[in-house]
Amino acid sequence: MKIKSVKKLPPAISGEDSTIVRITQTDDSWWDVPMDNDNVDWQELQIWAAIDGNNIADAD
């Protein structure tokens, strides 16, 4: 993935924790990725987020 930005999506029920993030890629295509340790996109995102300067933004 060529990641441009990552942001948590609002939770399914208001007041609960977010369980999904939206990855926007450099070509503006996007993927909704569950925060599930068996999902390889989430695994790759952990590596991306560990790099200085990369952040997962909170939901609106």
Added chain:
Amino acid sequence: MAITRAFKNAPHQRRRQVPLVINGDMQIAQRGTADVTGLGDGDEGYVLHDRMRHTLEAGAGRYTCKQTADAPSDSGFSNCLELDCTTADTSIAATEVFNIDYRMEGQDLQYLKYGTSDAEYLTVGFWMKADAAVVYSVGFIEIDNSRSIRQVFTTGTDWTYHCIPFIGDTVSGPNNDLGEGMRLRFCFHAGSNLTSGTLATSWQGTTAANTHVGGGSFFASTDRSIKMTGLQLERGYFTAETMPPFQHESFGENLERCQRYCTGITKEANYGPVMFAHGIDANTCRGAYFFDTPMRTAPSFTHTGNIIRSFDTATALSSATATSTRFSHSIDWTGSNLFGANEGILLTFNTTAASLIYDAEL
């Protein structure tokens, strides 16, 4: 006479009920069937053919991926994975690499008895056709313990069957889980970081330099092309003469097995139904899709093209995943003043190309 007939009609003794490799005949392409051009550095992932993953760090090299109706004659195959080099890269940086991977779950490999003294051979078979005689490499990476084994092979300009046995690893084996246990990796291009050692012809701790030693480059010229089909893995030691025949599946069986890793829903007709939803408020409704085949894990999701409220052809809805599980997926669709709370709503495709992709790949 009855006994003779019984023997003659006995089912072929299969070494495995279903083939280990899914979509080895390159028939299924849920993400699309149109050529994808300009693939290059960083374009990593699944392109057209289900289960066939492209891994790329390729500098200037570019290529096109196609699902092509070409195959060895009288082989029973119809399609192949085709790679065409469109921009050469002869100044190869140390880190460059171009692989096609087939990734397997650890729980599907326990029968190979890796990590024991009875570890079984695994033989790779595939048909390949290239522009010239080029040396490429193939082998396995055992992910959980970071161990590898490699071999090289030489392509032909006609369809050629390659059959390469690999000894089992008696030292360690993949975990018994749904994560990636082993990776079959074809390497078609690599820089010195992957070529400067000694080819890992026996199982060893993964050393990058021992990966593609003596291998050629797919990006050597724009003449380069590779076609591949009939990819199979068989437990045991086989040669081209003794390799069991490819286990052809019906298109439906093949698709169903692919859907554990990817489910694609593509517009086939104007206003074709996508899913039912219920209104949350004037601007949002929540719809759900229930997978025909449970997916490997909670999938990632994207959609392209326009999804609309039935009959409201003017407004393309925006989407955001609400929940994602192995069995189902819910989406909040938004559009201004289109819905009523607790109203039942049908969502459909509009008139242009569109698709929903659920991805639980390895």
